[in-house]
Amino acid sequence: MKYHIRSIKQLSKHLKKILPLHREKHHPELHKIHKKYHISKQTLFYIKEYGKNANVSKTIIKESIKILLLASFISSLGGLALEQVKTLFLSILPLIILLPSLNNMIGNYGTIISSRFSTMLYEGEIKSKWWKNLDLRKLFVQIGVMTIIGAVLSSAVAIGITYFSPGGISFATALKVFLIVVIDMVVLTNILFFVAIFAGIYIYKKKEDPNNFLIPITTSVADFANMVVLALLIILLF
Amino acid sequence: MDLFDKNFREIFSAQLFAIIGGLIAGVVLAVYVDKIFLIPGMLIIIPGFMAMRGNISGTFASRISSGLFLGVINPYKLNKKIINGNIKGSFALAIIVSLALGLIAFAFNYIIMGVVTLKIILIPLLAGILSNFILNRVTLFSTIYLFKKGHDPNNIIGPFIATIGDITSIVSLLIVILLIV
Numbered sequence: 001m002k003y004h005i006r007s008i009k010q011l012s013k014h015l016k017k018i019l020p021l022h023r024e025k026h027h028p029e030l031h032k033i034h035k036k037y038h039i040s041k042q043t044l045f046y047i048k049e050y051g052k053n054a055n056v057s058k059t060i061i062k063e064s065i066k067i068l069l070l071a072s073f074i075s076s077l078g079g080l081a082l083e084q085v086k087t088l089f090l091s092i093l094p095l096i097i098l099l100p101s102l103n104n105m106i107g108n109y110g111t112i113i114s115s116r117f118s119t120m121l122y123e124g125e126i127k128s129k130w131w132k133n134l135d136l137r138k139l140f141v142q143i144g145v146m147t148i149i150g151a152v153l154s155s156a157v158a159i160g161i162t163y164f165s166p167g168g169i170s171f172a173t174a175l176k177v178f179l180i181v182v183i184d185m186v187v188l189t190n191i192l193f194f195v196a197i198f199a200g201i202y203i204y205k206k207k208e209d210p211n212n213f214l215i216p217i218t219t220s221v222a223d224f225a226n227m228v229v230l231a232l233l234i235i236l237l238f
Numbered sequence: 239m240d241l242f243d244k245n246f247r248e249i250f251s252a253q254l255f256a257i258i259g260g261l262i263a264g265v266v267l268a269v270y271v272d273k274i275f276l277i278p279g280m281l282i283i284i285p286g287f288m289a290m291r292g293n294i295s296g297t298f299a300s301r302i303s304s305g306l307f308l309g310v311i312n313p314y315k316l317n318k319k320i321i322n323g324n325i326k327g328s329f330a331l332a333i334i335v336s337l338a339l340g341l342i343a344f345a346f347n348y349i350i351m352g353v354v355t356l357k358i359i360l361i362p363l364l365a366g367i368l369s370n371f372i373l374n375r376v377t378l379f380s381t382i383y384l385f386k387k388g389h390d391p392n393n394i395i396g397p398f399i400a401t402i403g404d405i406t407s408i409v410s411l412l413i414v415i416l417l418i419v
Binding site: 040043055056057058059060061064065068069071072073075076078079080082083086089090093096097098099100101102103104105107108111112134137138141142145146149150153154157158161219223226227 | 279283288293324331339343404
């Protein structure tokens with residue numbers, strides 16, 4: 001019992017020691033406490049970041065602000081591309097209905113591809129000939145199938161809503177909208193895979209955690225490219 | 239190769255949920271198209287504004303989930319310091335990012351289109367505050383509720399926030415536009 005109390009006192013002393021440490025310095029100390037007291041590294045990291053003496057809101061703002069501002073700027077650039085074809089875009093009602101869904105779907109695929117590819121990198125599944133990896137091929141086909149089903153479903157609903165609205169929709173416009181959505185989604189999922197694979201391998205080789213970089217990179221690229229591809233397809237088809 | 243495995247079903251059902259939310263938000267956009275897009279530069283704001291709720295509320299939910307799983311946050315007796323810190327942090331981020339979006343749109347409007355509209359700064363700022371106020375509470379209570387019910391919030395909260403966030407963002411933008419334009 002005495003030993004137990006002493007051990008808790010020692011632990012609390014150790015935990016106090018890790019709180020003021022800078023991120024780049026915390027690893028050896030965390031490892032020592034993890035080994036001695038069998039507390040998971042994740043718990044120790046969480047306590048260090050959001051513990052007793054930590055300023056929670058300051059930590060959150062400090063760590064997120066740069067990437068959030070960068071993501072906002074990139075998304076705005078994409079929006080600017082669409083603003084250039086505003087009159088044409090606003091005249092195609094199904095595309096207005098589809099805008100949030102397209103952004104959602106592409107953003108979600110970016111997150112899924114990034115996190116799955118990061119895990120594959122960590123598990124050592126990705127060798128120099130990454131294109132021969134069966135799991136990666138399977139993920140590519142699965143995302144491809146989901147992309148086409150999602151594009152067909154969402155465009156069908158948007159076209160259906162427009163059909164029953166006062167203005168209606170012609171067959172030619174409906175077909176063009178359908179083509180725009182399918183082409184946009186297929187092009188973007190390919191771009192996402194390309195970015196995730198090459199950026200992921202590069203970051204992993206630099207001994208950084210791909211999880212921290214790939215999701216913001218792919219979602220920003222997805223937001224930007226979605227708007228640019230949409231604007232280009234509208235100009236081409238309408 | 240089993241294409242339609244558990245992963246496929248999980249991702250696809252989440253996607254369906256996100257598509258439905260996106261379509262509802264899209265219908266609101268389409269119904270009020272003449273009001274929302276009346277102000278030059280709104281198309282510059284919308285993609286970033288919609289991405290913001292996922293980036294801020296999604297990470298907020300993820301931090302709370304981690305705290306719950308690690309036992310640092312007790313779902314029955316909430317650690318006020320961590321929860322309040324998270325709410326304040328997310329709220330401050332929403333204000334900064336919304337303001338930045340407004341300033342970027344203002345700059346683009348001025349440089350590229352030669353239009354000066356101060357409202358383009360005010361609209362995302364006020365809408366960002368309003369939508370974050372609603373979303374933060376919804377995120378917090380749904381994350382804790384899901385955890386208490388024995389679910390892993392990480393698997394459900396992402397598409398849920400995307401869906402609710404889409405609707406909240408567009409409705410907040412609409413309310414602010416109707417109030418100040």
